[in-house]
Amino acid sequence: MDMQLNKEQLRREREVRAWSQSHLAEVAGLSMRTVQRIENSGSASLESAKAIAAAFDTQVEALLLAETETPKPKQLAKRLVFVAAIFSSLLLAFGWWSRAYAEQVMVDVAVSSGGKSIASAHLLNDIGEPSEMKVDDVLKVKISSSKQADGNIFLNAEIYFYNGEAFELKANPKLLVANKQSAAVTIAGGEGNRFHFIFTPHL
Secondary structure, three states, X not given: OOEEXXXXXHHHHHXXXXXXXXXXXXXXXXXXXXXXXXXXHOEEOHHHHXXXXXXXXXXXXXXXXXXXXXXXXXXXXXXXXXXXXXXXXXXXXXXXXXXHHHOOEEEEEXXXXXXXXXXXXXEEEOOOOOEEEEEOOOEEEEEEEEEOOOOOEEEEEEEEEEOOOOEEEEEOOEEEEOOOOOEEXXXXXXXXXXXXXXXXXXX
């Protein structure tokens, strides 16, 4: 059974010695035609490979074609499986990102007190990540959301009021709201003021 030699290596070994193919054939005890065939195809019998290696004063192993240069069917299959695995992972990651993007919720928040508007904001809320709005040193609102199987949106609101030193959690209303519908919450703030909050989610 023939073995595959590195054609470029054979040629380099011969040329570095300034040998012609005919001289290599003579030193190795092979025919000129055999040497030409081996250099052209890289295919050689064990006996011919040993003869050429001896002529170069080296081992047959040094003339063999490296496995990385001639992938075997099994190696090709493993590489294909590896590439397919990476491709599948990328598809899964892209699918997750697409779903996460599709499930982002825009929540409109409006705050008023005493019949006057204090602030309003559009909070882009990523599923599982809270969004926040702050009204000076008066109050702060955190919103997290999740889409329900029935299409409604669950809002978890945390409402903080400033107590002179830090923001203190005063209320934690949990609301189930239909898309583009509003839910209102009224909270008593400091100094007897009442604050009115309106939450409107948009998918």
